[in-house]
Amino acid sequence: MRSAVRRSVRAVRRGRVRLTLVRLTLARWIQVPAIRARVRRQFLRRLHARRLVAGARRDLGLAGRQSLAATVLGWRARQPDRPSRE
Secondary structure (H helix, E strand, C coil): CHHHHHHHHHHHHHCCCCCCHHHHHHHHHCCCHHHHHHHHHHHHHHHHHHHHHHHHHHHHCCCCCCCHHHHHHHHHHCCCCCCCCC
16 A cells, blocks of 8 residues: 555656545555445445436436436426326
8 A cells, every 4th residue: 555655646746646645645544444444335335326326317318417306307297197296
């Protein structure tokens, strides 16, 4: 991990990668197993949520950056046989 940090620092100096100090500290932090587990869990949770939303959007057949709520409303509007709740 240390070498990764050193490598990224070198890349920053070269100006190829813009890596913030925060990211370097994070890289150093992640070496602690408990913290690593927590970070990984959070990351996976976010990833799964994003995947679910992306899947739902695809199923509803919607435009790229439209909000999910907007698409659900649009999808509801396109279901003619369903009586809308008053």
